[in-house]
Every structure is written in C-alpha cells, then in structure tokens.
Amino acid sequence: MRRTMLFLPGNSPKMIVNGGVLGSDSIIFDLEDAVAPDEKDAARLLVKEALKNLDFGKCEIIVRINSLDTEFWEEDIEEIIPLKPDVIMPTKVSGAEYIRRLDEKMSEVEKKHSIEQGSIKLIPLLETACGIENAYEIARASSRMAALYLGAEDLTADLRCARTKEGKEIEYARTRLVCAARAAGIEVYDTPFTDVDDMEGLEKDTRHAKALGFTGKAVINPRHVDCVNEIFSPTEAEIEYAREVIEAIEQGKKEGRGAVSLRGKMIDAPIVERAKNVLSAAEEISGGAPCRN
Amino acid sequence: MQKLVKDIKTAIEKCGLQDGMCIGFHHHLRGGDYVLNMVMEQIAELGIKDLTINASSIHESHTPLIEHMKNGTVTGLVTAYIGPTVGKAVSQGVLKNPVVFQTHGYRPAGMAKGEYRPDISFIAAPSSDPMGNCTGKIGKSACGSLGYAFSDAEYAGKVVVITDNLVDYPLTQYSISETSVDYVVKVDEIGDPKGIVSGTTRMPRNPVSLKIAQQAAKAIDASGLLKDGFSFQTGAGGASLATAAYLKDIMLEKEIKGSYALGGITGYLVEMLEAGCFQAIQDVQCFDLKAVQSIRDNPCHAEISAAHYASPDAKSSAASSLDVVVLGATEIDVDFNVNVHTDSNGYIMGGSGGHSDVAQEAKMTIIVAPLLRTRYAVVKKHVKCISTPGDSVDILVTEYGICVNPKREDLKQRLTEAGLLVVDIHDLQKKAEKITGIPEEPEEKESRVVAEVMYRDGSIIDRIYQV
Known part of the structure; x- marks a missing residue:
C-alpha cells in the first residue's frame, strides 16, 4: 500500500x-x-x-x-x-x-x-x-x-x-x-x-x-x-460497505444465486474487486501500517 | 524611613557584606539579566572575597561570573541550572568549591532549614516603589512572575530590590511586599528585554519533534488521566511545547475542562487557558510576552512562589496535585534515569530546574526526546549524570515508539490498547548504538568533584567531575 x-x-x-x-x-x-x-x-x-x-x-x-x-x-x-x-x-x-x-x-x-x-x-x-x-x-x-x-x-x-x-x-x-x-x-x-x-x-x-x-x-x-x-485511507463507512459486499456475495454463493443485490443495487465484479481492495488496505493499516505510530 | 539608596555599592555597604557570606539572586530576567553582573562588579571593586552565590539559575548573560570565580571573589555556587558557558568553565575547574545543584523546589525548602540562606539577596524588580513593594508584571523590563524571588524575600538576612522603574508609593499590585525589603536601588536598566522574554514562543517545525509530541499527546489521552479536572505541566522546548498544542486539540475535541496548567508558562498554555482547556494557570515563571500579558491581565493566571510550585517540605504544593508533566532530557538510560546536567563531553550545560521535583510529584511523568541528536545517542546504557532518578519517570516518548517504565505495567496496557507503539527501552538503546557506535567517554578527573547533584530530599544523588 x-x-x-x-x-x-x-x-x-x-x-x-x-x-x-x-x-x-x-x-x-x-x-x-x-x-x-x-x-x-x-x-x-x-x-x-x-x-x-x-x-x-x-x-x-x-x-x-x-x-x-x-x-x-x-x-x-x-x-x-x-x-x-x-x-x-x-x-x-x-x-x-x-x-x-x-x-x-x-x-x-x-x-x-x-x-x-x-x-x-x-x-x-x-x-x-x-x-x-x-x-x-x-x-x-x-x-x-x-x-x-x-x-x-x-x-x-x-x-x-x-x-x-x-x-x-x-x-x-x-x-x-x-x-x-x-x-x-x-x-x-x-x-x-x-x-x-x-x-x-x-x-x-x-x-x-x-x-x-x-x-x-x-x-x-x-x-x-x-x-x-x-x-x-478507506473511511469507516467504506470499510463497512465493503464488508457487507463480501458477506452478501458469500451468502449469494451459499444460496446458489447468480445475481446478488445490496442496498437495492446489483453487486457486479468491479464492486467486489473494489471491496476487496478496501478491506485489504484497511487490514494493512490496522495491522500496524509500518511507519504509523 | 529612607530605603532608597543612591546606588548598588551603597546598598552593599549598608547591608554589611563581608568575606565568606552567601548572596542570593533570582533568574526571572533569564538571558537578559544585568543585575547579577552589576552587583558582582561592585562587590569585586570593594575587594570582598570568598562569597557563595545562591542563584535560582545562571544564564548565558552571566559569563562575567567566570572572572569573579577565577579571582576568588566567588568560591561557591548553589543553583538549579547553569548555562553552557559558565557551565564549561565550572567543569574545567574554575570554581574553588563544588557547585551544589539544587532543584527549584528544594531551594526554598533548604533556605527554610537554614541551608545556603543568603545573608543578602538582590532582587531584580521590573517595577518597585521606594519602600520595596515590587512586581515583575509591569515596567519596560517586565518578566511576569517573580516566583523564585519570594524565598529570597522571606529568608535572606537583608533584601535589596533593584529596579529600573521606580513608581510612586504605594505600588498596590505588588508581588513582594515592603515588609521584607531593606533597601531599594534605582538603576537605568535591570536587563535587556529581548533576553528576558521572547516575543512569541514559536511552535517547532522539526518533523521529528512534532511526531514525538503527537505521540506524547496520544499517550496522555490514553493514560486515563485526561478528564475534567486534569492538571498539566510542560516545558518550553521543542517537543514539550508541541505536546501542548496537540493536547489542546484533543481537549477541545473531547470538551475536557482541565483544572490548571503549571510551571514555566508560555503563550501556548495561555491559549489553552483562554480556550477553556484549564480554569487556571499557576505560574512560577513566564517565558514569553503573551504569558507576561496574561499574568498581568487575567485573574485566572496566578503568580506562585517556588515553594508553592514544588517545595518538598510544603504541606502541599501545585506540583503535588499534578496529573501529567512533559519534560525533556539530554540523555536517558535503560533504567529511565535522566540527565539534564551535562553534555556528551561531560561539561555542565544545564541543570534540573524543577525537573526532578515535578517528575517525582506528577501522576505521570513523560520524557520526550529523540533517539539521536546529531551523532549522539540520547537513549544510553548509563547516563553520565543522574539528574532525575528513573523511578520517578513513567514513560519515554521517542520517534521510534514509547517506552514504559516496568513499574507501570498498568500504563503499558493502556497505551497498547490505544494502539500506540510500545517498545522496550533496551531495544531502543541498541538501535541507537547501532547507528552511532559506542562513543569514547570523555576523560574526567575523578579526583576533583566540580559539582554535586542534590535531590529534592536534600541527599546527594550524583557528582560531576572535572573535565
């Protein structure tokens, strides 16, 4: 990052x-x-x-x-x-x-x-x-x-x-x-x-x-x-939304649904990709982004 | 009754100064002070020898003192701080007897017990009336608080007030009352205003100092002490000063109403008072014009004596109610002992001032210091001189993380939980040594002690040797 x-x-x-x-x-x-x-x-x-x-x-x-x-x-x-x-x-x-x-x-x-x-x-x-x-x-x-x-x-x-x-x-x-x-x-x-x-x-x-x-x-x-x-850095709201996206996708997979929507909007591949990026950045920051503190 | 005499020499003669006596000075005019030099010049002309000076601090304006030490006019010095020029001369052995380094808090306690009680004290006063009611708050040489001079007024055998602003009797807003004063002298100038207080105390720009300060403020926030009624002291140097600025933001954001700010006072603490972070300032010394203006105009900004500030023998003192103090260090060792007396070559370049007083009293003592200064390590295995014992220091904040004294496991847990980077002081010491190598120790003549470091309980905790 x-x-x-x-x-x-x-x-x-x-x-x-x-x-x-x-x-x-x-x-x-x-x-x-x-x-x-x-x-x-x-x-x-x-x-x-x-x-x-x-x-x-x-x-x-x-x-x-x-x-x-x-x-x-x-x-x-x-x-x-x-x-x-x-x-x-x-x-x-x-x-x-x-x-x-x-x-x-x-x-x-x-x-x-x-x-x-x-x-x-x-x-x-x-x-x-x-x-x-x-x-x-x-x-x-x-x-x-x-x-x-x-x-x-x-x-x-x-x-x-x-x-x-x-x-x-x-x-x-x-x-x-x-x-x-x-x-x-x-x-x-x-x-x-x-x-x-x-x-x-x-x-x-x-x-x-x-x-x-x-x-x-x-x-x-x-x-x-x-x-x-x-x-x-991703905001709290961005992180929360990203978590919801990933959860919704996983839930969709379990239920065998092809199309998944969240908050009334369809979740497509770019949204999932972005959610993964946000969560990975958030993890890196909370994991003691190297030079922080 | 006539207290006003024509000059300093007359006052000295009337007070009956003799060989071997002790004389007192305060240091509120700091690097701008003319009074100590003017008095010593007259004493030297009178041929009086073998004097001990008990001055709350010695600054860079006092270099003529070296000559008086060389020729035997001055053979002893009791003080809480010596600036680098006189300090180096003392380290080279210019003074006959070892310096006695006291703390600001011990000076009045010692005087009360009769230790180094001045036979005559010379009180520089920015304004005085002819009977000796005097203050530091007004006049062309205004310095604000006269906190360190109160003990001179109380305990010295004779008291001479020296002023460059003689006002009509009675000066009602006095700090020191005529009841203690024997003689008053009017001179043209008691000091150089530029050296007495700085115009504005500027926030440091050094990124490392700012980083340290930011971490120190976060540590205070995480300590559990930052709540309504919070009391706080910080120094006027780099990271200490910046800590106040960061702390102000946190206090305003969390709407914390502190009780008081203490110590040497800068415009930053005044701004915190005015912003509602504190309900009062207890001021033993002003560092800048803003502090001087505030102590004069704001009734919530109170002048206090050195005894009220930090005397170990007082029934209570402002220091004894203190929550957090932020202090600097020339060196700190793995046992958290702090040196503020000597430089890396072993020369005297400072002193405790109130360092060890407030370190012992505060609920949390924070040392802020970089790991390195130019090519020297600040965190070392052993400090060259113990000014403040490690058991009174709780945490060290550096740019590489925060070290917590092992006796404060509770604090370590709080800081860690707050996400602050807590590191082992031994690891930091090794990191510093890896960068700087192990420097050759300066050659000290262990046969000759040039200064003794007296702790605030009156015991000698270290000795400084001739270099």
Missing part, C-alpha cells in the same frame, strides 16, 4: 536517518533535483550507506535517480541497485524507449550482483508534455512498472504555463495519467502539494486527487504525511 511517498534529500543525513519514522508508506531518497551537481557523488554514497546500515521498518524504499540525459544516471544505477531498493524512480521520462534503456541497464546490474531479474520495480516520473502524451506506452514498457507518478512543477514549465494551487493547468495531465495507468493495470500517484504551510490547501488538493482516481500522493514535507494518509 502506497498512500504517501515522502521525498528525502539524498544529501541530508539528518533527514535520512529519520526516514522510517515519519509516517509515510514509502520514502523516496532523492539523488536528482534536491542535490546540487557537485554533491551528486556524496548523496549517492550517503544513500548507499543508509540503505546498507539503517532500518526503515516496513517503509518501501524508492530511490529517485538522475535523468537519462545526464552523466549521473548510470552510476546511480550501478551503485544503488546492489542495495536492492524496492523501486527506482526515473525522472523526466518521455517515452517507452527511455524505460527500455533503463530496464536493460537495471537488468545488467541485477545480473552482475545475482539479484533476481526484474525484482526491482519502477515508478517513472512523468513531468514533460511528451511524457504525459506517451503515458500509456510508458506504463506498458516494462514488467517492472508498478505505477506512474505525475510531476507538475517541471510539467508546467514545459507547458509554459503558471503552476497554480487550483491546478486547472494540470487537470488534463492528471486525468490522462490516471486513465493510462489504470488501462495498464498499475497504480498512479499525484504530484506533491508544494506550499508546506497551507494545510487547508493540501487537504483540498489531496481530496481532488483521490476523487480523480489516484492511489496516493507524493509529499515533500513530513508535516503533510498524516493528512494525505488519512484521505487515501
């Missing part, structure tokens, strides 16, 4: 050491934008040592690497893959070819270090007009693909429009990404809300993302974690 993905600058030991206790489901160690070019090697070294020596509990570990048009990405892969992070997050992903090139390099390093081929997943950051337009192709470009992730800051620069809190300018990108990811059968994550002090704005933005179909949202400040987690 990935409701929140928290960014931590790869060159900040103080932030990294606390990564596992800030409440997010995933942590993204950033080797890209948060790190100045002359500190890339220091950040890589620090993240490597952190992955080797620190305990991040059950938090999913994601490493955001430098874009394939930089001189840093290959070394990022060579140094980080041996530490077996859960996910690599490539940046400025423009098309399927980009992913295939990266996939090849990852496989090469996995093989060299006797790591199961394809075990390290990908969540590409789509933050260019090209990336958005090619979203479906990207989503299907590798078996490693776990989700798509929208980056609105670079995207709006590419679109030559202003980035606003209301976010009308990224509405197309948001819905397109959700559609592409769902069509490919993978998850989809929303861009962070960047005003760290505007908690009301954060809540509104997050509710909107959930309403569009996003699975979760990236956050750039630990203070945003709780709000986003809460919104992307």
Whole structure:
C-alpha cells in the first residue's frame, strides 16, 4: 500500500536517518533535483550507506535517480541497485524507449550482483508534455512498472504555463495519467502539494486527487504525511460497505444465486474487486501500517 | 524611613557584606539579566572575597561570573541550572568549591532549614516603589512572575530590590511586599528585554519533534488521566511545547475542562487557558510576552512562589496535585534515569530546574526526546549524570515508539490498547548504538568533584567531575 511517498534529500543525513519514522508508506531518497551537481557523488554514497546500515521498518524504499540525459544516471544505477531498493524512480521520462534503456541497464546490474531479474520495480516520473502524451506506452514498457507518478512543477514549465494551487493547468495531465495507468493495470500517484504551510490547501488538493482516481500522493514535507494518509485511507463507512459486499456475495454463493443485490443495487465484479481492495488496505493499516505510530 | 539608596555599592555597604557570606539572586530576567553582573562588579571593586552565590539559575548573560570565580571573589555556587558557558568553565575547574545543584523546589525548602540562606539577596524588580513593594508584571523590563524571588524575600538576612522603574508609593499590585525589603536601588536598566522574554514562543517545525509530541499527546489521552479536572505541566522546548498544542486539540475535541496548567508558562498554555482547556494557570515563571500579558491581565493566571510550585517540605504544593508533566532530557538510560546536567563531553550545560521535583510529584511523568541528536545517542546504557532518578519517570516518548517504565505495567496496557507503539527501552538503546557506535567517554578527573547533584530530599544523588 502506497498512500504517501515522502521525498528525502539524498544529501541530508539528518533527514535520512529519520526516514522510517515519519509516517509515510514509502520514502523516496532523492539523488536528482534536491542535490546540487557537485554533491551528486556524496548523496549517492550517503544513500548507499543508509540503505546498507539503517532500518526503515516496513517503509518501501524508492530511490529517485538522475535523468537519462545526464552523466549521473548510470552510476546511480550501478551503485544503488546492489542495495536492492524496492523501486527506482526515473525522472523526466518521455517515452517507452527511455524505460527500455533503463530496464536493460537495471537488468545488467541485477545480473552482475545475482539479484533476481526484474525484482526491482519502477515508478517513472512523468513531468514533460511528451511524457504525459506517451503515458500509456510508458506504463506498458516494462514488467517492472508498478505505477506512474505525475510531476507538475517541471510539467508546467514545459507547458509554459503558471503552476497554480487550483491546478486547472494540470487537470488534463492528471486525468490522462490516471486513465493510462489504470488501462495498464498499475497504480498512479499525484504530484506533491508544494506550499508546506497551507494545510487547508493540501487537504483540498489531496481530496481532488483521490476523487480523480489516484492511489496516493507524493509529499515533500513530513508535516503533510498524516493528512494525505488519512484521505487515501478507506473511511469507516467504506470499510463497512465493503464488508457487507463480501458477506452478501458469500451468502449469494451459499444460496446458489447468480445475481446478488445490496442496498437495492446489483453487486457486479468491479464492486467486489473494489471491496476487496478496501478491506485489504484497511487490514494493512490496522495491522500496524509500518511507519504509523 | 529612607530605603532608597543612591546606588548598588551603597546598598552593599549598608547591608554589611563581608568575606565568606552567601548572596542570593533570582533568574526571572533569564538571558537578559544585568543585575547579577552589576552587583558582582561592585562587590569585586570593594575587594570582598570568598562569597557563595545562591542563584535560582545562571544564564548565558552571566559569563562575567567566570572572572569573579577565577579571582576568588566567588568560591561557591548553589543553583538549579547553569548555562553552557559558565557551565564549561565550572567543569574545567574554575570554581574553588563544588557547585551544589539544587532543584527549584528544594531551594526554598533548604533556605527554610537554614541551608545556603543568603545573608543578602538582590532582587531584580521590573517595577518597585521606594519602600520595596515590587512586581515583575509591569515596567519596560517586565518578566511576569517573580516566583523564585519570594524565598529570597522571606529568608535572606537583608533584601535589596533593584529596579529600573521606580513608581510612586504605594505600588498596590505588588508581588513582594515592603515588609521584607531593606533597601531599594534605582538603576537605568535591570536587563535587556529581548533576553528576558521572547516575543512569541514559536511552535517547532522539526518533523521529528512534532511526531514525538503527537505521540506524547496520544499517550496522555490514553493514560486515563485526561478528564475534567486534569492538571498539566510542560516545558518550553521543542517537543514539550508541541505536546501542548496537540493536547489542546484533543481537549477541545473531547470538551475536557482541565483544572490548571503549571510551571514555566508560555503563550501556548495561555491559549489553552483562554480556550477553556484549564480554569487556571499557576505560574512560577513566564517565558514569553503573551504569558507576561496574561499574568498581568487575567485573574485566572496566578503568580506562585517556588515553594508553592514544588517545595518538598510544603504541606502541599501545585506540583503535588499534578496529573501529567512533559519534560525533556539530554540523555536517558535503560533504567529511565535522566540527565539534564551535562553534555556528551561531560561539561555542565544545564541543570534540573524543577525537573526532578515535578517528575517525582506528577501522576505521570513523560520524557520526550529523540533517539539521536546529531551523532549522539540520547537513549544510553548509563547516563553520565543522574539528574532525575528513573523511578520517578513513567514513560519515554521517542520517534521510534514509547517506552514504559516496568513499574507501570498498568500504563503499558493502556497505551497498547490505544494502539500506540510500545517498545522496550533496551531495544531502543541498541538501535541507537547501532547507528552511532559506542562513543569514547570523555576523560574526567575523578579526583576533583566540580559539582554535586542534590535531590529534592536534600541527599546527594550524583557528582560531576572535572573535565
């Protein structure tokens, strides 16, 4: 379950050491934008040592690497893959070819270090007009693909429009990404809300993302974690309804009924699937979602 | 009767200060205090030696004291707290006799028994009339409560009030009455307002502090103590302060009407009072302008003396009715002993203040601390100095979970049932050690004791050695 993905600058030991206790489901160690070019090697070294020596509990570990048009990405892969992070997050992903090139390099390093081929997943950051337009192709470009992730800051620069809190300018990108990811059968994550002090704005933005179909949202400040987690967690009413759905289906099976209805509505396969997802998320949260508490 | 004298030197002479005597100061002007330095400068000029200072705390503004220690003007110090600069000098052996670290609660109890009773106390007063009726609530150097000065007024042989705001007789809203005062001195400034109280005490932004605070507030909620009539104390530092903010939300949501907030008071506790979370504040010291304004204007915000706050010999004290206190720690060990006196290099950089007083008295004592501070472990096998014994600490809240003192199985059960993450303190200590390694211990000269830590029952519970 990935409701929140928290960014931590790869060159900040103080932030990294606390990564596992800030409440997010995933942590993204950033080797890209948060790190100045002359500190890339220091950040890589620090993240490597952190992955080797620190305990991040059950938090999913994601490493955001430098874009394939930089001189840093290959070394990022060579140094980080041996530490077996859960996910690599490539940046400025423009098309399927980009992913295939990266996939090849990852496989090469996995093989060299006797790591199961394809075990390290990908969540590409789509933050260019090209990336958005090619979203479906990207989503299907590798078996490693776990989700798509929208980056609105670079995207709006590419679109030559202003980035606003209301976010009308990224509405197309948001819905397109959700559609592409769902069509490919993978998850989809929303861009962070960047005003760290505007908690009301954060809540509104997050509710909107959930309403569009996003699975979760990236956050750039630990203070945003709780709000986003809460919104992307199933509500009591949702959990109750899901339980009723499953019970009704089971009861229907026992009675040999083909069609089952609940609260006056027919229950079809997607409703059952959604109910299962809700219950599984609820179980994971109550079972001590790793970084909570 | 003429109490007003022309300057500090005259007051010292009239009081008959002699070599070997004890003199008293309070610390309500905190890092902005000029009075201790002005008095000591005059004493040094008069050539008086071998004095013991009994000051409720020593702050960073008091660094000239180091010189007076070096030249023998001051040879003894009794206090509840020493800031890092003077603390380091003391740790290096600058003072002839060991410092006696008392607690804020023991200071008045000790004075009542004649221990380190000042021959003369110098009371910095933000406003006074010429007969010595004085207060901290008004004046350009207003500091709010004068709680720690009450025992000086009561027990010192002679009492000198030093003010920068002389008002007409009689000052009716006084804290300390003229009945205790021998002399009054008017000076230009008793302190720097910027150092006396901060403008506003800001909520910390550090995510780890906030996480700890949030868990501490949840632990209070789960403890069974958070109900109507609840009483509460918290410190003004990072996670302690933030705990009050989270607690306020819980109290408002559950419509809990507390009894009182206690201690050093910040604007956050004032906000809780004004929001109806408490019916009163009992204030021994103000930390910010909002607290000063509140103690002046709000009749539910009461000034109390150090004895009323936490004297172990009082028939009752505000501390003795306290439900929950949230305190910090420089170090805490697997037996829950807390060090707030020395840093990782063994240098003195603090003191108990009222830490061990309220820890012993409160029904639940919570220590809030991160597992690590920069490259040092906070949770250790053994603390370098025991300031507050572990048997008076109930829980430790860190960003990695909550540790419950084994003597509080009842509490452990309540926290676990509430879904809070309860962890073994030994596991946390090992986790910290795994990250930091085992640091080399600083070299201490065990032959030379530079300070003794006196518990609130008057016994010496630890010694601090020269570094």
